[in-house]
Amino acid sequence: MAASLHLQPAPIGVDSSDSAVLHLGRRILSAGAIYGLTNFGLKGLNFLLLPIVSRYLQPADFGIVALAESIAAPIGMICGLGTATSLRRMYYEFCEDELNRRAYIGTAVRFAFLSATAFILCSCLVGPFVLAHLDRSFPIPFFPLIAVAICSAGLSQIEQTQLSIFQVQNRPGSFAVISLATVGLAIIMVPVLVIFFRMGAAGVLVSRFAGVVCGVVAIIWLCRSLLTTRWHWDGLHEQLRLGLPVTVFEVVNLALIFADRIILQHYRPLSEVGIYSIAYSFGSLMLLLTVSLSQVWSPLFFEASCAGQIETLRKTSSSLMAGLAAIASIGVVVAGPVIHTFLDARYESAAALVPLILGAYLINSFYYLFELQAFQQKRTSIVAVVTVFACAINIATNVWLVPKWGVFGAAIATIAAYIAQAIAMYVFVRRGIKGLYSPKLILLNLAAFSGLLLAVEISYRFHAAGRFTAVAALLVTLAALWPLGLNRVITIARSAVA
Numbered sequence: 001m002a003a004s005l006h007l008q009p010a011p012i013g014v015d016s017s018d019s020a021v022l023h024l025g026r027r028i029l030s031a032g033a034i035y036g037l038t039n040f041g042l043k044g045l046n047f048l049l050l051p052i053v054s055r056y057l058q059p060a061d062f063g064i065v066a067l068a069e070s071i072a073a074p075i076g077m078i079c080g081l082g083t084a085t086s087l088r089r090m091y092y093e094f095c096e097d098e099l100n101r102r103a104y105i106g107t108a109v110r111f112a113f114l115s116a117t118a119f120i121l122c123s124c125l126v127g128p129f130v131l132a133h134l135d136r137s138f139p140i141p142f143f144p145l146i147a148v149a150i151c152s153a154g155l156s157q158i159e160q161t162q163l164s165i166f167q168v169q170n171r172p173g174s175f176a177v178i179s180l181a182t183v184g185l186a187i188i189m190v191p192v193l194v195i196f197f198r199m200g201a202a203g204v205l206v207s208r209f210a211g212v213v214c215g216v217v218a219i220i221w222l223c224r225s226l227l228t229t230r231w232h233w234d235g236l237h238e239q240l241r242l243g244l245p246v247t248v249f250e251v252v253n254l255a256l257i258f259a260d261r262i263i264l265q266h267y268r269p270l271s272e273v274g275i276y277s278i279a280y281s282f283g284s285l286m287l288l289l290t291v292s293l294s295q296v297w298s299p300l301f302f303e304a305s306c307a308g309q310i311e312t313l314r315k316t317s318s319s320l321m322a323g324l325a326a327i328a329s330i331g332v333v334v335a336g337p338v339i340h341t342f343l344d345a346r347y348e349s350a351a352a353l354v355p356l357i358l359g360a361y362l363i364n365s366f367y368y369l370f371e372l373q374a375f376q377q378k379r380t381s382i383v384a385v386v387t388v389f390a391c392a393i394n395i396a397t398n399v400w401l402v403p404k405w406g407v408f409g410a411a412i413a414t415i416a417a418y419i420a421q422a423i424a425m426y427v428f429v430r431r432g433i434k435g436l437y438s439p440k441l442i443l444l445n446l447a448a449f450s451g452l453l454l455a456v457e458i459s460y461r462f463h464a465a466g467r468f469t470a471v472a473a474l475l476v477t478l479a480a481l482w483p484l485g486l487n488r489v490i491t492i493a494r495s496a497v498a
Contacts, residue, residue: 054278054344056194057201062274064140064201067265068149070258071131075123076153077250079116082243083108084160085250088298089375090239091168105165106229107236109219112161120154139270145205152209155216162219178218186211245380252387256394256417260410263398268406276407278343279350282335283357286328290365301372314436315488317369321437322485325445328362329452329477333470336456355456356411360418362449366442367422373429373436382428390421441484448480 087108094101127150128142140146159182166175186207193203220227265273297320304313335354339347374382394417401409426437455473478486 053190053194053204054347056198057204059271059274059278059346060269061201061204062277063265063270063272064145065204066258066261066273066277066280067140067270068145068201068205069153070261071146072149072153073254073258074251075119075150076157077254078247079119079154080112080157080160080247081115081240082246082250083112083115083239084157084164085246086239086243087161087164088168089242089302089378090235091165092302093238094235100232100235102226103229103232104235104239106223106226107232108239109158109161109165109223109226110231111236111239112158113220116154116157120151123150123154139265145202148202148205148209152205152212155212159212159215159219162223178215178222181218182211182215184211185214242378242380245384248384249380249387252384252391256387256391256421259391259395260398260402260413263395263402264407264410267403272407275347275350276353276410278347279353279407279411280357282339282350282354283361285331286358286361286365289324289327290361290368298372298375302376310436317437318441318485319488319492320369320485321366321441321445322481323489324362324365325449325484326478326481326486326489328358329449329474329481331358332452332456333474336470352457353407353411355453356408356415359449359453360411360414363415363418363422363446366446367418367425369437370422370425370429374425377429379429382425386421386424386428389424390417393417393420444484445481448477448484451480452477 087105090104090108091101094104124147127146131138131142131146159178163175163178166172166178189207189210190204193199193207197203199206261273261276264276301313332355335358336351339351339354343350371383374380394413397413397416398410401413403409405412452470452473456470459469
């Protein structure tokens with residue numbers, strides 16, 4: 001089982017639960033800062049290229065990349081069969097036995113490599129026939145564009161397995177080095193292939209594939225001592241028991257993310273898909289924040305749960321919700337000016353979409369907090385069922401709204417799907433999280449953000465004094481979030497700095 005938290009003694013006059021929250025908060029900030037800087041640094045490197053690359057690529061080229069990756073991403077998740085995600089939970093089953101733990105980790109890495117290779121080969125063999133059968137008029141060919149994207153997505157599961165090992169071993173520095181090296185190489189190649197060799201969308205896809213291949217080679221070198229350990233069949237059996245529902249969840253969750261682009265291309269030109277993809281790149285910064293949070297919070301959550309630190313988890317969770325809402329609010333205000341300032345004029349229409357997508361991912365980050373309880377209880381089938389339900393809502397809403405509203409219909413459909421997903425998960429795990437998450441606090445946080453979102457969207461629609469309206473609304477929102485837990489976030493940040 002996981003080791004219990006080692007809490008520092010509370011100072012005189014300070015409640016012990018508050019001291020535990022400060023201690024846990026500092027741990028989140030210390031490791032989370034590395035994960036966050038890594039993830040946002042990687043995204044930032046991509047953003048640095050956008051002002052340059054957007055002048056050499058048409059909106060339709062961004063649409064091609066988005067469609068190829070929309071098809072490849074779910075296939076890539078199948079390649080791993082949930083290994084990377086299951087490992088983060090299974091690792092704690094072997095904390096007291098070093099030999100068994102090494103055997104299990106070696107088994108997980110080898111299994112990820114073999115399953116990824118097999119699924120990539122099968123996809124490349126049958127993919128062209130399946131695509132031709134489903135949609136003969138699909139705007140991009142399977143070879144080479146979609147095939148390259150599938151290879152990148154599948155091989156990345158091997159890399160994700162090693163990154164999961166770094167997470168559970170509390171090695172954020174190693175996580176950062178591998179991630180930055182892989183993506184950094186891909187980013188270096190993008191301007192070479194796009195600007196000098198004029199490869200267009202193919203240049204973007206090939207550069208990402210090259211980065212992943214180098215990352216996999218590095219992973220094999222790092223894991224060479226584990227590749228000769230014995231096969232841990234019991235651990236693999238338990239991993240598959242957890243991982244197969246997780247695979248369904250991850251595949252459907254990606255369908256939830258990418259289905260709007262597939263539907264959008266059916267009703268709208270590729271240029272509009274490209275505009276939506278650019279807006280999604282900015283809006284998905286909130287997803288990066290959630291990913292960074294999951295990388296540091298999930299092991300600490302499992303530790304604190306095993307130690308019975310419910311009050312600590314309750315206060316920390318309320319702080320996380322207020323902090324997430326505050327960050328999303330700031331993103332809503334700054335996204336528009338950034339797009340207008342740095343991107344080519346052809347992409348300015350993406351500015352009004354970003355706040356909606358940020359709102360969708362704020363709701364998704366709340367869902368993640370509920371989802372952790374299901375993983376703690378090893379009820380991964382619930383996660384899969386809820387995600388299938390949300391994906392069905394997303395597809396139905398996209399089919400209903402996209403023909404009339406285009407990219408705005410797709411953004412609204414994303415919000416509706418994530419709301420349905422969060423509510424459904426909360427209903428399933430509400431007994432297990434009783435006393436952990438306050439429904440009142442959840443609604444108040446979302447209400448504060450919704451007021452800001454409405455003010456910003458109105459300023460876009462009616463060309464009001466946008467910047468003044470947005471800044472005023474942001475100040476009101478932060479004031480509303482202060483007593484909901486934002487004050488505790490600031491206290492933790494000051495304590496960490498001190």
